[in-house]
Amino acid sequence: MQLTRYTDFGIRTLMYLAIQPEREELFRISEITEVFELSPNHVSKIVHHLGKLGYLETIRGKSGGFRLGMSPKDINVGKLVRVLENSLAPIDCSKPYCRFTPSCQLKGVLADAVAAYLAVIDAYTLEDIVSNKDELKQLLPELSIPVLQIA
Numbered sequence: 001m002q003l004t005r006y007t008d009f010g011i012r013t014l015m016y017l018a019i020q021p022e023r024e025e026l027f028r029i030s031e032i033t034e035v036f037e038l039s040p041n042h043v044s045k046i047v048h049h050l051g052k053l054g055y056l057e058t059i060r061g062k063s064g065g066f067r068l069g070m071s072p073k074d075i076n077v078g079k080l081v082r083v084l085e086n087s088l089a090p091i092d093c094s095k096p097y098c099r100f101t102p103s104c105q106l107k108g109v110l111a112d113a114v115a116a117y118l119a120v121i122d123a124y125t126l127e128d129i130v131s132n133k134d135e136l137k138q139l140l141p142e143l144s145i146p147v148l149q150i151a
Helices: 005-019 029-036 040-052 077-084 106-122 133-138
Strands: 056-059 065-068
Touching (some): 005 040, 005 077, 005 133, 029 040, 040 056, 077 106
16 A cells, blocks of 8 residues: 555654654744655645644744644544545556456455554554654754744
């Protein structure tokens, strides 16, 4: 099972915020795009979506930005994946239509595999996957952009 880039970048964004020390300043799209070398347009959509879902607190305007909207211990990875992924179906038997579809047992096997995958990631929170904060921070580049101050 492979996550979409959208989900991958959403998780990376939350991980990045979770490993940062407490700070008054808001995070900006440009910070995420610089750290992970991503498209600002793509990150904007993800941040907006994560904000609508409550994972981020977003503040609009000239001094706007975002920060985690909930504690990392309250962000379940399985739930996050479910809300960010368009589909968790591992196979689409309709495009093109497979003649085996009416009697195929592969669909059941793959459904079991997806259920097992989800059961594993349901057992983890954002806090769990960033428990090695110090190691993760060492892998980050030095930022060339200034941190945004709250007005």
